[in-house]
Amino acid sequence: MTGRPLALTASVVLALGVALSGCAADSSAGADRKPGKNGGKARWTCTWSPTMDDDWHNDALCTNGTRTERPYLRPQDDVIGQAELMESARTWARRRNGG
Structure with a gap:
């Protein structure tokens, strides 16, 4: 064996871990995915996910399990904190969930 299959496996495991790490940040994120006003579609949830780009307005990452969006929130505010941003998120x- 040349070692390539092991390297490829390690890369896949690492990529999967990085992709799922945002899900672990808020263990309650998927807890409320119940059919509701949005007709049984996957519910949108948002987590704190700083971008490190010195623009606080886009530090929430939102997903419905299929799509991921980073909304630009509270553009009228020059500076916003985590609590304010997450309230807006x-x-x-x-x-988005119809409520």
Whole structure:
């Protein structure tokens, strides 16, 4: 064996771990995925996910299990904190979910 299959396997495992790491940040993110006003579609949830780009407005990462979006929130505010941003992210998700 040349070692390539092992390297490829390690790369796949690493990529999968990175992809799933955002899901572990908020263990309650998938807890409320129940059919509701949005007709049984996957519900949008948002987690704190800083981009390190010095722009606080896009530090929430939202997903419905299939799609991922990083909404630009509270553009009217020059500086916003994590609590304010996540409040707006929850509102964004609630609207997407039909509520």
